[in-house]
Amino acid sequence: MRNLFREMLRGVDSCKIGDRDAVFLPTMKTAFITTVAATFLALASASASILEEGGGIVYGENYAFNLRAPKGWMLDNESALSQGIDAVFYPKGRTWENSVVVAYARARTRTNEVATADDAAKEAIADFRAKGTAKYDGKRVKAIKTKSGREGVIYHFSGDKWGNYEAMVYFVEEKTINLAVLNSRNRKAFEAALPAFEQLAESYVFLGDAPLKGAEPKGTPSTKEGAK
Secondary structure (H helix, E strand, O other): OHHHHHHHHOOOOOOOOOOOOOOOOOOOOOEEEEEOOOOOOOEOOOOOOEEEOOEEEEEEOOEEEEEEOOOOEEEEOOOOHHHOOOOEEEEOOOOOOOOOEEEEEEEEEOOOOOOOHHHHHHHHHHHHHHOOOOOOEEEEEEEEEOOOOOEEEEEEEEOOOOOOEEEEEEEEOOOEEEEEEEEEOOHHHHHHHHHHHHHHHHOOEEEEOOOOOOOOOOOOOOOEOOOO
16 A cells, blocks of 8 residues: 555655555645643654654644644654654554554645635545546535634545545635545545544644744754655
8 A cells, every 4th residue: 555655646746745545735844743741832852752642733834733633543753754744643553554544634825726625625626637537526524613713624535546535624724724634445444533533623723824934943843844
């Protein structure tokens, strides 16, 4: 599966995040800071870690937001670094290598052409169909409200040539559209993980659109993804 994922991403206008089978929108330079205390402001050390129900801050030039692993899931900010992604989530007892279902977070620039969750979903569908996956499709499932009061929109996608099932939750901010993604090639596992994915989505807390103005947060070194 890992080699297949690398092949699938070849030629796709997105940031390379690794070898798993997943759908990606155009992305931005991203970093991830783990948090281990009850609040996302209590920062952990710079060392990589795998934490049960761990949380962290995803940030880039124009965005910063917090996510926390759902109950019974792990936050892993070390296993996928060599593949270009700073943090992934998967069920306890599994690993990034063998989990049949995973989740991760991304961000994309908000433009006049792609300004809403529906715009972003339509673009993803159009891109896959243009690249030869005619049966690829998505549907808007519902809107959710996060614990911090932010609104997110969940879409489900399927029909690509790799047999992926995906859920994406879109959070529209002023400069970016931030998203979390659930991915599996096993429909039963995908459907079973949807409640956990909603927990992940509901943990979203937007922290601002200028986190790197002047300098990165002091005392919070982290790995960086290369900009596409």
